[in-house]
Amino acid sequence: MSSKTTHNPVPFDCANCGKRHLSLFKDLTSEEVDELNNVKACTSFKKGQIMMSEGSRPNGVFCIHSGKAKLHRLGQNGKDQIIRFAVNGDLIGYRSLLSEEPLSATVEALEDVHACYIPKQVLFSFLEKNPKFSLNILRMACHELGEAGKLITDIAQKSVRERLAEVLLMLKAQFGLNEETGAIDITLTREEIANMVGTATESVIRLISEFKGDGLIEVKGRNITILDEAQLVRVGKVFD
Amino acid sequence: MSSKTTHNPVPFDCANCGKRHLSLFKDLTSEEVDELNNVKACTSFKKGQIMMSEGSRPNGVFCIHSGKAKLHRLGQNGKDQIIRFAVNGDLIGYRSLLSEEPLSATVEALEDVHACYIPKQVLFSFLEKNPKFSLNILRMACHELGEAGKLITDIAQKSVRERLAEVLLMLKAQFGLNEETGAIDITLTREEIANMVGTATESVIRLISEFKGDGLIEVKGRNITILDEAQLVRVGKVFD
DNA sequence: AGGTGAATGTGACGTTTGTCATGGTTTCTG
DNA sequence: CAGAAACCATGACAAACGTCACATTCACCT
Incomplete structure (x- = not known):
């Protein structure tokens, strides 16, 4: 029995993860949660660490459990552009995976980040088997698309x-x-x-x-x- | 037997629509194509006509058969911002439907446009029953999300x-x-x-x-x- | 076909923003 | 805790861009 608890312990059991009900995974069946539990890998990153790199092709996604990360990309003049932030329950890398394109942004931890890594295959199997999950992802992507449109108008004008x-x-x-x-x-x-x-x-x-x-x-x-x-x-x- | 053909006749049979194989509907089953065929409504718009209006909630999507349209939104200073164009086989309004938000842009015909209207219910039934179709939509949304990110970086920098x-x-x-x-x-x-x-x-x-x-x-x-x-x-x- | 309203083109001018240079301050790291 | 490095701040200046005003030309409608 260790006397010291970490600040943000990652529960190794997805079924009990308080974040899940807020996340895209809320509609998984209990069997699917079990599967997720077996294959996911809990990782952590220190402040400033790169979690994913622009241009690479990820083999899975991260689901952020705690901490904050920034998604940024390098412009043609060497300047960074911060696209958005990822926090609590946010999925990272799914866009690249689903559109079958290289990552369009680098993900960097702004503070210590705990996150679960979910392999590509598992994600896709959920997508094929669970229409509700599919719709959740689709809804999120479409929402983000709307936000991006707003941002474009704002920045341009x-x-x-x-x-x-x-x-x-x-x-x-x-x-x-x-x-x-x-x-x-x-x-x-x-x-x-x-x-x-x-x-x-x-x-x-x-x-x-x-x-x-x-x-x-x-x-x-x-x-x-x-x-x-x-x-x-x-x-x-x-x-x- | 009419002696005069229109410039861009809309085939009333989706099964024979040459555009379908290029579009998101390429993976529909023949039964689903039949269903699509029965419920879709062929419409046309003249140059300058508004096909959908920013802020409204659509009850279906348009699939463009011929002609070009622009998607634009009104900024806070009264200036229009053109977000993107829609042509041949492009789906319009799906973002709003799927994210359950009002339309984020107005769609205006740049020239005469022929398009098929597909009711919301049909689209959603395809999404639930046909994972391939679902993935096609998801892939498209994620691709557009990537493009939007690029655009944001470009405009900002x-x-x-x-x-x-x-x-x-x-x-x-x-x-x-x-x-x-x-x-x-x-x-x-x-x-x-x-x-x-x-x-x-x-x-x-x-x-x-x-x-x-x-x-x-x-x-x-x-x-x-x-x-x-x-x-x-x-x-x-x-x-x- | 011709008139009319919209679109294009040009100049002058002011504001916003970027760049460079420099110095002070905070934050990080060993 | 000290030194280094990153960050913050400010000034001066130039370049980019927006706005207003007005002349000209074009495109569209009946």
Whole structure:
């Protein structure tokens, strides 16, 4: 009996995994859960580690159990673009697997990540045997497709200032607030924010100062607190 | 026996529809094709007509038989953003149906369009009964998701000049060349091109003049011919 | 076929944004 | 805990781009 528990223990039994009911796997039969349990591999990654690399062809997917990861790709000018984040219960690599294309983004752990690796064959067998599961995946993919469309419109039409405001709101929506500090519960460098917005790091720094000056946000190092959300919504022209 | 045939007759029999084997419906059983045949409704739209409207909830999908349509959405500043085009065999509205969300884009006929309307119930019954069909849809959605990711990176990081070059190449790739003129086989106004690139119409006009001056393209009204593709690829930094 | 409204083209100008340079600060690592 | 490396910040400047105004041309409709 070890006296020390890890911070985020991965349950080795999928049947008891509290995350499953929230995830795409909620509609698996108990036999399928058993199968999943037998073949999945629990892994963990340290902050900064690469979980999957752009351009490679994965043989399975990761289901994130705890921790946060960023999906980013390298543009033609050497700049990184952060596409999205993956957290709790999110599936990683499924797009590439299902469209039979190389990975379109690199997945990097932003903090320590625990994740289960699910082999390609198992995923496909579920897809063939379980229409509900299939529909779950399809629904998710279609939802993400819609989100991507929104993003395209935003990036193409909005100014950097507007996009930054929107990104801050999005981060709050996705990661929530830190219990103690009330700040947005994710730590990103200015450069990473710039890579989300698609602008130069200096521009982000200047705009964050501006927002601070206007009383929209409060900044303590990498912790950002939203003070006037309504105004930030107006600045970012976020109306949906 | 009518003496006059329409330009693009829609075959009322799906079994004989030459487009089917290229489309997502290629893996339907003959029974399913019969079913499709019985319930589908052939419709046509004139140039400029709206086939589906952003924000509404469709009760089925269109499968395009001939003609071209554009999918566009209205940004927060009143500017249109063209998301993509739909042609030959493309399915329209499936994203919204499958993700159970309102349509994220308006579909407008760019020329006369013939299309088959397939009710929601039929589509879903195929999805449940035919895993191959399901996988086809899933594969397509995942592919489009990858394309969307690429687009996001491009728009976020590239200059307007680079994006315009890329758009021209994309149009050529998607629509091919006109047999007679050798120009890109689609007619778009400068404003529509601007709405693809995400920039002001004037900027597009100026850049098109520049490209013409540099010998990259030839312009006759709305017909654009690519003269130096290799150089255009370099200008657009298109390397994949 | 010809008029009319939309689309194209051009110039001037201001704003936004990117780039480069430099120095101070925080964070990480051994 | 100290040194190194990454990160943050600010200024100056240039380039890219958007906007407005107006002239011209084209495409579409009856």
